[in-house]
Amino acid sequence: MKKMNQSVFYSIFFNSSSVSICTMEQFHDYTMMFLSIITIFISIVILRLMTSKFFNYNFMENINMELIWTVLPIMILFLIAYPSLYYLYLFDLTLNPMMTIKVFGAQWYWIYENFDSEKGNSYPSYMLPDSEILSGKIYKMGWRLLETDTRLVVPYGTEIQCLTSSLDVIHSFSIPELGIKADALPGRLNSITFQISRPGLFYGQCAEICGTGHPFMPICVEAV
Numbered sequence: 001m002k003k004m005n006q007s008v009f010y011s012i013f014f015n016s017s018s019v020s021i022c023t024m025e026q027f028h029d030y031t032m033m034f035l036s037i038i039t040i041f042i043s044i045v046i047l048r049l050m051t052s053k054f055f056n057y058n059f060m061e062n063i064n065m066e067l068i069w070t071v072l073p074i075m076i077l078f079l080i081a082y083p084s085l086y087y088l089y090l091f092d093l094t095l096n097p098m099m100t101i102k103v104f105g106a107q108w109y110w111i112y113e114n115f116d117s118e119k120g121n122s123y124p125s126y127m128l129p130d131s132e133i134l135s136g137k138i139y140k141m142g143w144r145l146l147e148t149d150t151r152l153v154v155p156y157g158t159e160i161q162c163l164t165s166s167l168d169v170i171h172s173f174s175i176p177e178l179g180i181k182a183d184a185l186p187g188r189l190n191s192i193t194f195q196i197s198r199p200g201l202f203y204g205q206c207a208e209i210c211g212t213g214h215p216f217m218p219i220c221v222e223a224v
């Protein structure tokens with residue numbers, strides 16, 4: 001229940017689709033704050049230097065000034081680096097997943113496997129070709145090159161662990177809207193945890209060049 005409240009809180013106040021992408025957006029804004037301040041400050045200094053008619057030829061050294069322009073950048077870099085590393089390791093944490101899904105990349109489609117069912121059902125997910133989207137009924141209509149015949153259906157508001165692997169070459173399971181990107185490597189299991197904060201459809205594409213069918217293996221996640 002506590003987790004549900006947290007994700008609803010995120011979706012209401014930050015208008016983002018998952019807890020991790022919300023954190024990334026916040027960190028982006030935080031970093032942009034420093035970038036804006038530095039850019040404005042440097043612009044003012046350059047403009048003043050260009051427009052000023054005064055030159056001080058006796059001004060050779062100033063210990064205090066050198067101290068400030070050494071210590072201040074170090075502090076700014078630390079203020080950016082610390083939360084950056086903190087979030088980097090936070091996203092790797094898998095605390096208490098309520099569900100585990102397995103994602104296999106294949107040339108050129110995805111195979112999803114649900115661990116929680118007793119038999120362990122696995123199903124492939126192919127892209128819907130243009131002909132099917134155009135000729136289909138309304139329920140079949142969707143984004144060109146993004147709609148799939150079967151969707152990965154997951155609950156929202158719960159922590160979901162996603163294990164990725166590949167059957168042939170390297171693929172990458174990526175959904176930008178949810179802040180997910182995990183390489184699918186043959187012979188290896190990669191783990192990524194995410195928590196979707198609202199119901200809806202989320203689209204992604206393979207993010208590692210894997211052959212001629214690479215642009216035609218989209219990911220469609222349905223959060224219910």
Ligand SMILES: [Cu+2]
Pocket residue numbers: 171172206207208209210211213214215
């Ligand atoms: Cu690919």
